[in-house]
Amino acid sequence: MTKASVLFGLVLLLAACAETDPYKRLPPAPTPAMETTAIAVSFNTRWPEQFKCVQTVTLDFRVATRTLMGYLIVQQPGRFRLQGMSEQGLKLFDIAYTDGQVVKIFAAEEFDQKILDNIARDISRVFLFGVDASEEAATSLGRAGLVIKSNEVRPQSDGTRTMIAGRYADLDLKLVGDPPHVDFYDYQQADRSLYRVDQYEWKDFDGFFAPSKIVLRERGVQSQGPPYKLTIDISELVTRDNPWPERVFEAPKEDE
Numbered sequence: 001m002t003k004a005s006v007l008f009g010l011v012l013l014l015a016a017c018a019e020t021d022p023y024k025r026l027p028p029a030p031t032p033a034m035e036t037t038a039i040a041v042s043f044n045t046r047w048p049e050q051f052k053c054v055q056t057v058t059l060d061f062r063v064a065t066r067t068l069m070g071y072l073i074v075q076q077p078g079r080f081r082l083q084g085m086s087e088q089g090l091k092l093f094d095i096a097y098t099d100g101q102v103v104k105i106f107a108a109e110e111f112d113q114k115i116l117d118n119i120a121r122d123i124s125r126v127f128l129f130g131v132d133a134s135e136e137a138a139t140s141l142g143r144a145g146l147v148i149k150s151n152e153v154r155p156q157s158d159g160t161r162t163m164i165a166g167r168y169a170d171l172d173l174k175l176v177g178d179p180p181h182v183d184f185y186d187y188q189q190a191d192r193s194l195y196r197v198d199q200y201e202w203k204d205f206d207g208f209f210a211p212s213k214i215v216l217r218e219r220g221v222q223s224q225g226p227p228y229k230l231t232i233d234i235s236e237l238v239t240r241d242n243p244w245p246e247r248v249f250e251a252p253k254e255d256e
Contacts, residue, residue, distance in 0.1 A: 023200030023213050028158030031180040036151040039162055040133035042180040043173060046199075047127055048208050049076045050244055053237040057084075060229040068092060070232075074127050075244045082123055084111075095120060096249045105251050118223060122230055125187075126197055126214055131164055131171065146171065159183060169194070181209070194221050205237035 034042070055070045073081040078099040084092040094105040095116055102120045104113070132147045146166030154161045159176035172186040186196040195218050199211035212234045220227040 021198060021200060021213075021215050023215075025198075025200055026176045026181055026183055026202055029177040030155065030157055031160040031175050032178050033155070034153060034160055034162075034175070034180065036148060036153075037133045038180075039151065039153070039160075039164075039173070039175065040131045040148065042175055043182060043185070044130040046182045047074065047076070047210065048239040050074060050240040050242070051206075051208075051237055052240070053205075054235050056233040056235065058231045058233070060231070062226055062228075072123070072127070073244060073248055075249070076128070077130070078128055079244075079249050080123060080127065081248055082119070084119070093119070096251065097124065098249055100124075103249075103251050121222070122216055122218070125195060126216060126232065129187075131166070192221070193219055195219060205234075206239050208237070208239050210234075210237060 032038075052071075052073045055072060056067060057070050058065060058067045067087055069085040069087065071083040071085070079097060081094075081096045083094045086092055091106065091108070093107040093111045093116060095107075096103040096105060097120045102113075102117055104116055107116060146164070146169055148164055149167060150165045152163045152165075154163075159174050160180065162173050162175070164171040164173060168189070170188045172188060174183040174185070175181065176183045181202070182199055184196065184198045187194050195216060198215045198217075200213040200215070202209060202211050205212075214232040214234075216230040216232070218228050218230070
């Protein structure tokens with residue numbers, strides 16, 4: 001074995017270790033036989049249609065770490081309301097998001113529009129992003145997502161791995177178990193990862209089985225900055241039978 005091959009193997013090992021999180025995944029298990037439509041349904045229903053949750057969000061950015069509390073309301077497809085608080089209970093921001101549009105309801109001075117847009121983008125990646133298996137030219141989901149052009153399905157003993165080719169990007173996705181649950185997904189362009197989401201520590205929330213810890217790794221391409229890791233720790237999640245009122249996602253009127 002040459003020195004070059006040893007060095008290359010060490011680089012791969014270190015890279016793999018750098019991506020390891022100290023959380024528990026779902027046990028490896030095969031899924032039922034799945035075609036494109038079933039895969040899309042499993043992915044798009046990984047979160048309830050409407051819910052609220054309390055979460056601790058930790059951002060690891062270079063050598064700095066910042067933690068805040070998040071109070072999130074989600075309405076599928078494509079809408080959420082998020083309030084951010086400091087660990088001491090100080091209100092930092094309050095934003096509403098509808099189909100890619102961010103409405104600033106409140107923001108402390110340090111949270112400018114670019115920061116709010118980045119926060120909204122990451123929440124959308126985790127909770128709203130979907131795939132469209134229909135034949136229409138535009139997504140019928142009304143959410144951030146990609147239209148499937150082709151789909152390579154690879155059933156394995158530990159789950160189903162699929163590479164979804166979209167118009168402008170691809171999605172490397174792994175489903176585990178019966179019924180299938182999303183283990184991770186990696187959003188890519190030109191064979192380059194833009195971000196990856198791993199889902200850990202699954203539990204029953206109000207009758208809905210979901211991950212309580214989610215780790216998003218931004219590679220620094222779409223954010224146009226250094227890479228970072230975002231860890232979401234959900235402590236409470238409550239589902240809702242009916243859609244949230246429209247006023248939840250609207251900025252208060254000036255006379256209110």
